[in-house]
Amino acid sequence: MNKPWVEGNSVELLINGEGYYPRVFEAMAQAREEILLETFIIFDDKVGQQLQRVLIEAARRGVRVELAVDGYGTADLPDAFIAAMTEAGVRFHAFDPQPRVAGMRTNLFRRLHRKIVVIDGELAFIGGINYSADHLGDYGPMAKQDYAVEVRGPVVAQLHASSRQLMAPVLEPPSQVRPLTQPAGQISAVLVERDNTRHRSDIEACYLQAVRAARQRIVVANAYFFPGYRLLRELRNAARRGVQVTLILQGQPDMRWVRALSRLLYNYLLRDGVRIHEYCQRPLHGKVALVDDEWSTVGSSNLDPLSLSFNLEANLLIRDRAFNQHLYQHLTSLASDHCKAVTLERMIRGYWWRAPLIFIGFHLTRYFPRIAGWFPAHRQRLKSVQPEVQAQGDLHEGNT
Incomplete structure (x- = not known):
């Protein structure tokens, strides 16, 4: 780990979807300049649809919205769901999307499993909660128990830099947002990552x-x-x-x-x-x-x-x-x-x-x-996705 501990932060524990979704959706609704969002899973259910709405509204009012999902975890998201966002100006990126073989997903390893949101370079969320209704108690006996934190303060700059670096190949033009560095509390914090290059362990x-x-x-x-x-x-x-x-x-x-x-x-x-x-x-x-x-x-x-x-x-x-x-x-x-x-x-x-x-x-x-180490380490790559919703429902990848 080569990042320094940073003092002067506020960190609040958010428990389950009931604690997380209202806070993150409210923050997105108040975004002024930029939303950087990484997640493993988005489902086309009541939570995914609420996320879709709040991102579309942000993009329509001029906020830059960059959304990165995993090509395995979000493989079943309908084309029409994605198209509604991209047509409104949301930039949708998939990490290592791969075609199915005999109906089976093939990109089993080296997934984008991070769950990070950075808003205007001054507020961030990080944890283990995806955007799906199974993180809510009313889902039933299989509702998940999970956690995230809401973060303000200088350490947000580390999360912003990390997301910006992950999305660098598809960020055109590059992000111009400068994270705030003013203290927001008394907590020391540091972002620690795992990737397949310099931070393997x-x-x-x-x-x-x-x-x-x-x-x-x-x-x-x-x-x-x-x-x-x-x-x-x-x-x-x-x-x-x-x-x-x-x-x-x-x-x-x-x-x-x-x-x-x-x-x-x-x-x-x-x-x-x-x-x-x-x-x-x-x-x-x-x-x-x-x-x-x-x-x-x-x-x-x-x-x-x-x-x-x-x-x-x-x-x-x-x-x-x-x-x-x-x-x-x-x-x-x-x-x-x-x-x-x-x-x-x-x-x-x-x-x-x-x-x-x-x-x-x-x-x-x-x-x-x-x-x-025996498994091939494919490049960590994002592909921007611009679906064309046709009668067959095909998804075509573009460079926008």
Whole structure:
């Protein structure tokens, strides 16, 4: 990580779509000059349609709107949905769009998984929440539990520069907005990224540094937990030296194989005192953590091979006692009221038949970063999309 910690920020935790969407849509509605937006998923549902409306309104009043989506996560967005935005002046860009083969999406790896919004260079949002109705409680039992933060202050310049750099190939003319640098609070923060060029392991390195320095407590709430061997070892070592290590993981998964992989690692952690809670009220989609009473992180990065070795990710690191305590109280309540504690005795049952799988899973964490290098690292590229809505509904890519 080569970005400096920046003081003088305000950072507010936003929980689930109910906390996030009203704030981000209001901010977009008040934008004067520019909206830079990156996301993994937009669905054509009530949330996606509200996003569409607010971006169209912004573009029509002269705001520059640059929208970057992932070519895999947003592959099913209808042409008419995109065309309504581009005709109003929204510039729509897809990251690594690829044709389907036998109806299957082929761009499985190295996705744009970041969720960042920067407005007028003075207000930003970052976290793990996509633009889809499954982040709202009224979606039903499969509504996701997730987090983002609203950020003001000098660190917004780092988010603005990062989004501008990602979109540089399609930003014509380049962004002329100059981020504000005036203090907006007392919080220190820094943006940390993972990409496939100069920042391949920055997010993992920040986790490792924080866990190694822990003296009191570590709480990790992460949707897809299958980290590398080094992080597993440091979590175990922290518990051995008396740090209270708590993991909040999926108990009602949106993908069952994810929980199955995570459980292959439970024995290794539980036998050295790591506490594991499975969140059972709804699918956990969060990517947050805290260490001791000051360090916290909120962002898009899971602790799994896709996020740590392939995807483009972005997390905000935060140093502030009040924010840390607020997050700690929320996660403690989540663990006590809506989670099921996992015990070593429970995991030992049936160990004889799971032992080979545990062995394989454990060694995958050890060698996966090396395995990831076997996969081709395609260029990190955005393609501007200008659909022509025809009777067949074909989507044609252009250079506008």
